[in-house]
Amino acid sequence: MELDASLLKQFSEVANGGNKDKLTETTAYGTVVKNGENTYVRIDGTDLLTPVSMAMDAEHGDRVMVVIKNHTATITGNISSPASARTATKFMKLTDKGLMVGELDEDGNPTGSYTLTDSKSYNIVDENGNKVGVFSGTMINLGNGMAVMTVNEINLGKGKAIFATDHAELAGGAAYLSPKLLKLGNKDETEIQLCNGKGIIKMDGDVLIINGGKAIGLRNLFTQNSANKYYAEIVCRADSTNPTAAIQAYKAGGVASSVIADLNGIRVNIPSGKKMSVNGAEVLLSNSLMVVGSVSATGTIKSGKTASITATVPVPSGYTLAGIREIRTNHNNACKMSQFYTNPSANQVGASFVNTSGTDFTSNDMSKSNRKLKVVIEWLAFRCSAPTVTGSNIVEWTDS
Numbered sequence: 001m002e003l004d005a006s007l008l009k010q011f012s013e014v015a016n017g018g019n020k021d022k023l024t025e026t027t028a029y030g031t032v033v034k035n036g037e038n039t040y041v042r043i044d045g046t047d048l049l050t051p052v053s054m055a056m057d058a059e060h061g062d063r064v065m066v067v068i069k070n071h072t073a074t075i076t077g078n079i080s081s082p083a084s085a086r087t088a089t090k091f092m093k094l095t096d097k098g099l100m101v102g103e104l105d106e107d108g109n110p111t112g113s114y115t116l117t118d119s120k121s122y123n124i125v126d127e128n129g130n131k132v133g134v135f136s137g138t139m140i141n142l143g144n145g146m147a148v149m150t151v152n153e154i155n156l157g158k159g160k161a162i163f164a165t166d167h168a169e170l171a172g173g174a175a176y177l178s179p180k181l182l183k184l185g186n187k188d189e190t191e192i193q194l195c196n197g198k199g200i201i202k203m204d205g206d207v208l209i210i211n212g213g214k215a216i217g218l219r220n221l222f223t224q225n226s227a228n229k230y231y232a233e234i235v236c237r238a239d240s241t242n243p244t245a246a247i248q249a250y251k252a253g254g255v256a257s258s259v260i261a262d263l264n265g266i267r268v269n270i271p272s273g274k275k276m277s278v279n280g281a282e283v284l285l286s287n288s289l290m291v292v293g294s295v296s297a298t299g300t301i302k303s304g305k306t307a308s309i310t311a312t313v314p315v316p317s318g319y320t321l322a323g324i325r326e327i328r329t330n331h332n333n334a335c336k337m338s339q340f341y342t343n344p345s346a347n348q349v350g351a352s353f354v355n356t357s358g359t360d361f362t363s364n365d366m367s368k369s370n371r372k373l374k375v376v377i378e379w380l381a382f383r384c385s386a387p388t389v390t391g392s393n394i395v396e397w398t399d400s
Contacts, residue, residue: 311377
């Protein structure tokens with residue numbers, strides 16, 4: 001192919017530094033030649049390799065358009081493979097299943113995850129060929145069936161969870177939510193896990209059981225205004241050897257009343273000057289509802305004989321002796337308790353024991369088997385301003 005004489009002349013003038021006042025830009029066509037990291041163009045009609053810069057992508061052997069200006073040759077067009085065509089070759093392929101978009105190898109096969117678009121949906125496919133996501137005008141399916149969202153419902157976990165426009169159903173009916181109903185558990189033995197399994201809710205007959213490794217609380221808040229907030233709380237904890245239940249009502253930053261029950265007893269805290277009543281009768285004038293104490297005694301008891309003890313206990317002023325919490329001895333199997341009593345008017349407690357063994361317990365050395373009998377009596381007293389209640393006030397006798 002012969003070049004036009006005027007084109008050769010123009011190229012010669014540019015290449016050889018001709019008159020700058022003359023035309024210094026021209027367009028030519030050629031073939032790309034790559035040698036290592038260097039790129040050249042063999043201009044049509046010559047065997048010379050001209051160094052070029054690239055304004056667009058070009059590979060070895062591509063037919064290109066070159067602009068020669070001011071002693072510089074630049075590839076400005078790729079006739080063999082335009083940019084869009086090269087992108088399609090490397091990243092797009094039309095198959096019988098739809099348009100595949102992703103990084104493709106020389107044979108047109110995907111090298112990793114890719115998308116597949118057909119006439120009805122847009123699909124995400126993993127490197128193993130599994131559809132892990134499906135998007136359409138009526139459905140979004142994520143996780144190969146693990147999550148499905150449609151116009152009318154959201155299905156999570158292969159049917160394990162369904163959220164619809166008018167209801168939500170979890171775990172095969174184990175949880176059901178609707179505009180009027182929240183149902184958790186389709187069977188009495190169904191367990192609902194809280195906080196990644198750290199808590200469990202389930203029914204035990206007619207009793208709702210909440211198990212947890214930490215305290216579990218229920219709080220209700222009433223906000224009158226930004227300065228006045230009122231709380232009512234119930235807190236239960238059974239994560240130690242001293243299970244505790246508490247009820248508290250309080251004003252933020254202000255007064256509070258609380259009742260705490262644990263294995264150590266019951267404690268009541270009320271605001272200063274306030275009172276408490278049980279069944280309408282006032283039973284509390286201070287912050288201590290109950291006081292407890294203990295007395296102990298050690299003495300001789302011979303085989304077959306009876307020993308009795310009576311002790312006056314230090315009941316605080318304003319409290320009334322209510323009873324005995326516990327009686328302990330060091331000879332539980334040998335010395336049987338025959339009776340015990342309290343005398344509130346004298347603040348006295350007492351008990352009697354019978355030695356049913358064949359051993360006389362008389363030794364002062366408490367490490368020996370015939371050591372003396374030791375008795376410990378724990379007593380309790382309540383602070384009470386209500387009238388004294390007698391049996392005739394609380395017992396109804398019916399003779400049928």
